Ligand code: PEP
């Protein structure tokens with residue numbers, strides 16, 4: 001199987017009926033970079049910058065942050081990289097930064113909330129990103145955005161940092177794209193306000209599902225109680241995809257769903273064409289795409305969205321089998 005995936009490395013992911021799907025990979029540490037060439041991913045759809053902080057004993061200095069981001073961009077070459085700003089809190093704790101535990105950390109002061117409350121931290125990170133991407137394209141997105149105002153404030157910080165760098169005569173990125181992660185269900189009903197402010201969005205299905213179904217993603221006792229392959233989850237994803245299509249907003253999926261062939265099959269049937277998967281999922285997802293008749297998959301998906309069942313996994317499996325996956 002491994003050899004089969006190796007063969008697919010340089011094959012673009014195109015469905016049987018000719019739709020090009022971009023398959024990217026998720027990364028977080030320098031050691032992940034070799035996966036780019038090994039898997040043939042077309043870029044990094046999610047670079048989790050907090051990993052560098054999590055393996056350190058103290059706050060990584062500006063120079064260390066800049067060096068890592070440069071390394072990532074160098075390794076990616078012409079392939080796009082989307083950096084996600086610090087997502088700590090929740091299940092990711094940094095003793096040197098935020099020692100106090102919260103009662104309900106998944107809903108606590110995590111991710112962009114911490115970034116906005118402690119702007120020096122986010123500012124330093126943005127400065128490192130802008131400097132690492134001098135003369136190149138910078139794509140940066142913010143985790144756990146729950147309100148439009150949070151995104152507006154975070155984006156303003158990017159603008160201010162760019163202005164700061166410009167005044168000092170620094171070379172800026174050739175192009176800077178700023179996006180939001182869609183992980184909080186609240187945003188689903190404010191996409192009309194959010195999307196015009198973003199250059200792109202990426203759906204973090206791990207957290208989005210956790211919050212939609214009120215089931216802790218780290219708690220095995222509730223992990224099997226709901227299925228992302230269910231009408232409410234699929235309809236939510238479809239709605240985001242449709243609103244993004246209507247507003248011409250590039251949208252990707254970067255949760256674990258994107259790295260599982262059946263789940264990814266459902267995602268492309270919903271119209272997503274950019275998937276960012278863990279490295280181990282890139283080959284299997286590519287193989288699925290290469291053997292899928294997308295029009296048939298979309299037709300097959302329609303009645304499932306209207307189903308009253310709590311899971312349509314079985315139906316999707318039959319559909320995928322029928323389409324010869
Ligand atoms: C997600 O929530 O789906 C996501 C991609 O981010 P993380 O898994 O790092 O929370």
Ligand code: MG
Nearest residue numbers: 183204206207
């Ligand atoms: Mg998340």
